[in-house]
Amino acid sequence: MSSYLEQAKAILEAYLTQKGLRRTEERYKILKAIYEDLTHFDADSLYHHLLKGGYRLSRATVYNTLELLLACGLIKRYTFGEGSTVYERSLGRRQHDHLICLDCGFIQEFCDPQMAYVVEGVGRLFQMKPVQHELIVYAHCLADSCPNRRETYTFVQE
């Protein structure tokens, strides 16, 4: 059984072939970083993560590649809080929603099966076909000393 990174590579290659696009080192490096090192990240933290790893590339390539990976379904993009954009890998992950700590920015993923009914119900009510939903719950830690460190959205444990 192959790793998610290997599966992701296979999907990316299939997509590139189908579209007549090229296998560049940048695309593989970025995919690897996303599938091995990062959970919730933005374009800039991905860019700096690669630089820190000793790999030189430009921001434009990061943005281009994120669009590419979105197009072939290997990552998802969210917008949290005051409009900050956050990406995460999608392979091997079931649909889930996000609980965000207002004190420290900690992101907790969760999955509530009731959401499927809510989404289906609203689609039926308004004669529309839901294709996706995003639920974000903003909350405070109950512990007075919030245990979660305030960091960037990179490297958040699950």
Place this chain on the structure above:
Amino acid sequence: MSSYLEQAKAILEAYLTQKGLRRTEERYKILKAIYEDLTHFDADSLYHHLLKGGYRLSRATVYNTLELLLACGLIKRYTFGEGSTVYERSLGRRQHDHLICLDCGFIQEFCDPQMAYVVEGVGRLFQMKPVQHELIVYAHCLADSCPNRRETYTFVQE
């Protein structure tokens, strides 16, 4: 029984008094536009709406005032889709969520009582105190010819 605009004015005045801030014409004009003319809007459409109404003011004032109205709870801010910021008035409106047409950008508000249970449940599970949630359902119109016009987010009927 007074209108929501009048109630909103009263709340704004109380807030200004309490904080030692000033009653400027701009603040009242902006509040009036939000409570009388707009439903879902962004900073720029509010700015242009006021200009079209023959009232001169600067973008900086619009942004400042939106922050002020957020602070006293008279409006809410959301981020939809690719990070577009949308405001709406909050007075006289129950908690609701949004169903967004991917074809035309139409925003339908809805309210599902099940959401309260979902939010409460996730808070209990992770020992956090939820203060707010945002659910956005992205969908397609079932009618082949999407009946909703593609426009800006201003003046969306409810």
Place this chain on the structure above:
DNA sequence: GTTCCTGCAAAGAGTTTGCATTGTG
């Protein structure tokens, strides 16, 4: 060799900030 992709730097959208001027209290 053709075309795609990258890197760079400049442009763009949306928002914020600094500072002089205006106007409320």
Place this chain on the structure above:
DNA sequence: CACAATGCAAACTCTTTGCAGGAAC
């Protein structure tokens, strides 16, 4: 008449774009 708020323009952040050089096929 003090100091908060406005207007203006510049700055700022995040993202996109144009173009020349370089790499994949």
